[in-house]
Amino acid sequence: MVRLKYAKLLTILVFIVNVILFLYTWKWFVSESNNYSTTVQTKLLKIKDRAHSTNKHIKKLITIVFRDFYHFENDLQHSIDSILNQIPNIQIMVLYEDEPYPPLNFVKNYTATHSNVKFINLNFDIRKTSKALSPLSQIRTKYVLFTPDSFRFGGRAIIQKILAEIEKKSNRKNVANSRNTDIDASSSDQNINIDSLAKNDNSKSIIIIPFVSNVASMSNCCRINIDIANWTMEYISIKNSIHQCDMFLQKHAILADTSLLKIMPDALASPFPEMFYIQAKICKAKLHFLKTGLLQDGKRLFTAFHNKQRRKEIRKQQFKNMYKKIQIKKVVRKYRGKINDRHNKQHEKKATRDIFGNAMPAIVLSNVSIPILINTEYFGCEKNTRSCIGTVFRKPFYVYLKRNTPPCCLEKLKSVFYHVLEELTNVGIRYWLDNVALKSAIETSELARDAFEIDISFISYDLDRSTLLKKAQTRPVIDNLGFYWIKATEGQYFRVQYSKQNQVGVNLLPFSMIGERVRANGFFGWKAKEFSAEFLHPMSTVIFLNKNVMTVNNVCDFLSLKNIT
Incomplete structure (x- = not known):
């Protein structure tokens, strides 16, 4: 009986010890789990605080x-x-x-x-x-x-x-500027402009x-040259040249200081x-370019032809309005590269677009010389609009703005000159380049930068050789190419304009030979100055606008006689 009592007592003690160990173990596990959850919550709060x-x-x-x-x-x-x-x-x-x-x-x-x-x-x-x-x-x-x-x-x-x-x-x-000398404080506030701020x-x-x-293989950058005096802007496409980049061509975001x-x-x-x-x-x-952390595209847009064309037309109109706003008449785009048709077809959908949204030719490097592809577009006057020069009182308006003749008007003036020169040569009228245009031909063989007209003088006896001039004596005539031939209301000289609306043109000044003198026939002013017939015997030639043009001999003396210096 005594042994049985001891055995029961030992069993009870073992059970009590196990219960105590279980309780302590359970309490330890509960405390650890609470500590872990508290740590996790603390870390989550820290992450949220950091994100906030x-x-x-x-x-x-x-x-x-x-x-x-x-x-x-x-x-x-x-x-x-x-x-x-x-x-x-x-x-x-x-x-x-x-x-x-x-x-x-x-x-x-x-x-x-x-x-x-x-x-x-x-x-x-x-x-x-x-x-x-x-x-x-x-x-x-x-x-x-x-x-x-x-x-x-x-x-x-x-x-x-x-x-x-x-x-x-x-x-x-800031470091670079701190090393430079301080700006002169004597500069007046009136001279502050964008350049000084820059x-x-x-x-x-x-x-x-x-x-x-x-697309990495396409041109990313474009250099911009702005010539305000000549109403011209030039875009030069360059490939991945960070230091020369003025405009990024492919899709991107921009971060700028306010x-x-x-x-x-x-x-x-x-x-x-x-x-x-x-x-x-x-x-x-x-x-500056961010080389890491590039942005991701969203939904692909303008997959339908109709919306693509609609977007293209809107962009074209926006650019026309922009050039009108900043007074740019001529835009030149230069793409340096070699056109590879097969390469273009493979990348047609991913091809780089120019600023109008048109596909640009892919640049394919090779061992041969790479040509420069030039595209020139004019945004000034047209055949059915008035010229950008407008009415001239002694000097064109742009001379007072310290600017030259708009390039669109210069191109149209050249077209009229080539047309008139061909007509006079074909019918055999004796003519010579005269006045300011003659001075420009001698000096540069090109039009002066502020030229707004060209004077060509001719012998009035030869007038009947040209059908257009004969018709223009009684009423204005529009020839087959749309050029407008008209006789001046004041004086007997003629004028050939680019069109009826666009008045850019060439003056045809008739002269008569009377003995040893050459006199203006029916028009007045400084252009009608009388001179000796020796200047026309013999006639000479000069290169003007890439053409051999008839002119007087002893040109320097002739211009001095007319006070053209």
Whole structure:
């Protein structure tokens, strides 16, 4: 019995010990699990706080602007959503010129639920204040990120890389400027302009963020040359040359300092971003490229032929309006490369587009010399419009603006000259190049930069040899090529114009030989000065506009006689 009691007691003790060990073990596991969950929650809160802090920092620095989109086909809603999903309260502006019709359904949803998303019409509205008509006055952040339509926002890391890049460029400029001598404080405020701001301001860095879908084998960059005096702009396509790049050609986003936008005449003007790049060139801003953190494309747009053509026509009209606004009459595009038809067919869908949206020839490098393909287009006067020169009182208006003759008018003046020269030569009329045109022929063999007309004198006895001149004596005549032959109402001289509407032309001045003197026949003024017939015996020739043209002998004495120096 005693052994049985001891055995029971031992069993009870073992059970109690096991229960105690179980309780302590269970309590330890519970405390550890609580500590682990607390640690996890703490880490999650830290991540959320860090993300919130990053978002807050980005919102203070950047405003995102959508400037280039088309209401008849776009991916704007999904592009905005991709941003709001990552940075909910960031400021977003959608700028447009014409009110979308039919209206975009998602606009009301955004304006009702997101106060940070604004849709702004850039067209003039007399009911709006000047601040409402100027989106730049509503931007409070240091930087503006211009994003194209149809893209997907990958995350905050891309924005952080962009900000780090532009801050790095600004710091480099500050160090460089600190080493230079201080600007003379005696400069007056009246002389401050864009050029001086471009030299002294440190915020002239523009960051280009390319898209992943860009074709590496195509031209990325374009150099812009602007010749205001000659009404000319030149685009030179270059391949991946960062230091010479004035405009990026393929799909990309742009980060710029808000202060840079505010010193531009119209930073948000269409076509965007081409007009922006032209103003940046004048402001001497520098482009820098973000090599990492490329942007992702959204939905593919303009796959239908109808919408593609509609977009192309809109772009063409935008460029015409832009050149008219900045007073550019001649546009030259230079593509350096060799056209390979098979290569072009394979890359037709991915080919680089020029600024009008037309496919550019692919650049194929080879061991042979690479030709330069030049395309010239004029945006000034035409056959059915008035000339850009207008009415002339002693001097053309552009001389007082320190500019030369518009290139469109020069080309039309050359066309009229070639046509008149062919007519006079074919019918056998004795003529000679005269006055200012003769002086230009002797000096440069070309037209003077401020030329607005060409004078050709002829012997009046030969007038009946030309049917056109005979008809023009009684009434104006339009020949088979559309040139307008007319007799002046004041005086007996003739004028051949480019067309009835476009008055650019050549003057035909009749002279009569009376004995040893040559006198003007029926017209007056300094051009009608009498001179000796010895200047016409014998006749001489001069090269003018790549043509052998008849002229007087002893040209220098002849011009001196007419006081043309």
